[in-house]
Amino acid sequence: MDSTANRAGRAVTGHVLVLDEDPTVTDVVRRYLEREGYTVRIAADGQAGLAVALADPPALLVLDLMLPGLDGLEVFRRLRVAHPVPVVMLTARGDEADRVTGLELGADDYLTKPFSPRELVLRVTAVLRRGAPPRAWGLLSDGDLVVDLAAREARRAGQPLILTVREFDLLAFLLQHPRQAFDRTTLLHRVWDWSFGDASTVTVHVRRLREKVEDDPSSPRRVVTVFGVGYRYEPEEDRE
Numbered sequence: 001m002d003s004t005a006n007r008a009g010r011a012v013t014g015h016v017l018v019l020d021e022d023p024t025v026t027d028v029v030r031r032y033l034e035r036e037g038y039t040v041r042i043a044a045d046g047q048a049g050l051a052v053a054l055a056d057p058p059a060l061l062v063l064d065l066m067l068p069g070l071d072g073l074e075v076f077r078r079l080r081v082a083h084p085v086p087v088v089m090l091t092a093r094g095d096e097a098d099r100v101t102g103l104e105l106g107a108d109d110y111l112t113k114p115f116s117p118r119e120l121v122l123r124v125t126a127v128l129r130r131g132a133p134p135r136a137w138g139l140l141s142d143g144d145l146v147v148d149l150a151a152r153e154a155r156r157a158g159q160p161l162i163l164t165v166r167e168f169d170l171l172a173f174l175l176q177h178p179r180q181a182f183d184r185t186t187l188l189h190r191v192w193d194w195s196f197g198d199a200s201t202v203t204v205h206v207r208r209l210r211e212k213v214e215d216d217p218s219s220p221r222r223v224v225t226v227f228g229v230g231y232r233y234e235p236e237e238d239r240e
Contacts, residue, residue: 015039016124017058019049019075020090021068025113029062032117033124046070050078057083060128062120063107064090065098073098076105086127086165090115103204106164109192110201126193130165140175143236145213145222147172161212166192170205171213174223174233183230206231 016033020026021044030040041058043049046067053061053075061079065072072089079085089102089110099110108127111120138149144157152168154161163171169191174182182190184199192201210217224234 015041015056015058016060016062017041017043017049017053018062019043019046019053019067019072020062020064021045021066022064025064025090028117029120032121036121036125038124044068046072046075050075053079053085054082057085060086060088060124062088062090062124065102066092073101073105076102076107080106084162084164088120088123088127099198100200100204103201104208106167106208108165127165130169140172142175142178142222142233145175147175156213163209163212166205167209167212170202170209174231178233178235179238181226181229181232187230202230 016038018026018029018033018040019042020029023044026042026044030042033040041052043052046069049063049067050070063072063076067075076087084106087102087107087109089099089107091099091102091110091112099112102110109123111123140147140149145154146156147154147168149172154163154168154171170187173187173191184202187202188194188199206223207217210220210223213222214220222234223231226232
């Protein structure tokens with residue numbers, strides 16, 4: 001597997017796979033990513049892209065949802081069964097339903113077309129940076145929930161939780177700030193590093209996170225809604 005480093009000095013192991021049928025888009029994206037030191041592979045249709053990703057899983061997948069043959073969402077579903085690869089989705093401006101479905105499947109980020117290639121590079125770098133082990137060691141715990149920041153692992157009642165990069169970051173952030181209410185815009189900035197974006201992204205990730213850390217996701221007791229504000233984490237002693 002290839003290994004390189006981008007200009008900011010962050011090590012990147014593996015390649016970035018760009019899956020899009022538009023050769024103009026893939027050529028521009030490739031040039032911008034390679035300029036920052038990434039190794040890039042290209043595929044133009046869903047079946048070919050899935051085969052490449054399964055044979056040699058990328059460090060990250062840039063995935064257009066509108067693909068010939070096998071569509072992007074189906075590629076995503078099949079790939080996640082075998083490899084939990086970080087994904088940045090590319091969607092048409094009006095495809096909100098597909099965008100939400102992609103986020104629910106566990107996509108880490110998205111951009112709507114037309115997009116800035118420079119912004120895509122920044123999003124790719126942010127997702128890969130968040131997926132790398134942090135320099136500082138730390139263990140967060142609350143009741144039967146344990147989050148190991150260094151290993152980027154979470155367990156509940158001794159069982160590992162299968163979390164996406166963003167789900168892990170969201171859980172860690174909330175655990176680090178118990179009893180504090182955050183609105184969705186603040187969470188976009190603090191967890192996603194976005195200065196702008198669709199706040200529904202937070203809503204989708206909170207819903208997915210609740211499915212993994214709550215006894216009853218429909219009546220959450222850990223990640224609770226603060227009406228008119230947003231969300232906060234309730235520690236165990238406050239739930240008694």
